[in-house]
Amino acid sequence: MPELYQVYQKLLNLHGPQGWWPTGGKYSGKTNLTESDKVEICVGAILAQNTTWKNVERTLSTLQQDNMLSLQAISKVSGKTLSEMILSSGYHNQKSRKLQLFAKHVLAKHGTCSKFLNQPSEILRPELLSLWGIGPETADSIILYAAQKPVFVIDTYTRRIVENLELVPPETPYDLLQQQFEQQLPKNTHLFKEFHALIVKHAKVCCKKNHVVGKNCILSKTFIS
DNA sequence: GGCCAGGACACCA
């Protein structure tokens, strides 16, 4: 996929810098994240599973107001209470359990989110994947945006766009797709963050489910030619 | 009222 960098540049020209982690550009350009920032990104990554970001923002705001955005608070509160607090993100019963398992694991094994995330991604990724409720996309979102290490996040939109462009065969496995991105692009955390954000931004505008390119989609096969 | 959203896991043949 030698065209991937071209795709990145075209999307950047089209939409401009996105400045994710996406809570209103809060972390835009910010590289020295606090412990609290990192917890918020991890919680957001879990809450965002199969859910619109608007719903996640609402939930994060609720958790923030109630001083619940810490590993200690999440691990101490009852599952039922936490579940009610994250209702608007959907799948609240499952996500409540996921958040508590994550918080308890990090506290017990590492003490802080920062220490946990400070591990090399070769150790961090399998450790994240070993936790119930954290799959490849959630793990990689946490590694890229909270740990700020260069792994490429493959989400529904990323897959949809590269399939639209016919850069990969349909149903290419996650790890292979990720490998393609990481081999074709400079291994740069900022670039990976921006490219992923730009893909989401662009796909929301013009790409429908089932890989149908919307009529106004610039990101078609002719896009990179 | 149906479709879809920045997934992940359980279950079954």
Add this chain to the structure above:
DNA sequence: TGGTGTCATGGC
């Protein structure tokens, strides 16, 4: 091991 079902609220 691959296909299917389940989890669930909220916007359009």
